[in-house]
Amino acid sequence: MKYFLVVLGLVCCLWYSFFIDEPKQTVAVTVTVQAGDTLEEIIYDLKETYDDQRDWREICAQAEKDNAFSRFILPGQHIIFNMEPSGK
Known part of the structure; x- marks a missing residue:
């Protein structure tokens, strides 16, 4: 029984x-x-330049979270x- 459990x-x-996902390269x-x-x-x-397969809304949500801005952007903003x- 012990060997069976091991x-x-x-x-x-x-x-x-x-099933562990490899870390994504960003x-x-x-x-x-x-x-x-x-x-x-x-x-x-x-997306076209970097061949990113994610939906644009996912990228947008991540950028809003990372940069702490709302949906409105201003010229000159980084x-x-x-x-x-x-990986093609």
Whole structure:
């Protein structure tokens, strides 16, 4: 019984290790807002440049949290976006 529990524990550990996500590689990109820019346009350009597969709203929410700003941006404002390039 003791060996069975040890083997079961090892199997569970191995099983769990297959499902652990690898840490995502991010690239911090600083953007200076220009007159007429919108968050959506900036993020779509960055998504295309860095081939980030996330939805633009997810990137926007993360940028708002990281930079402590609201939905309104002003020309000259510096915003840091953490992009997750795909590994292609």
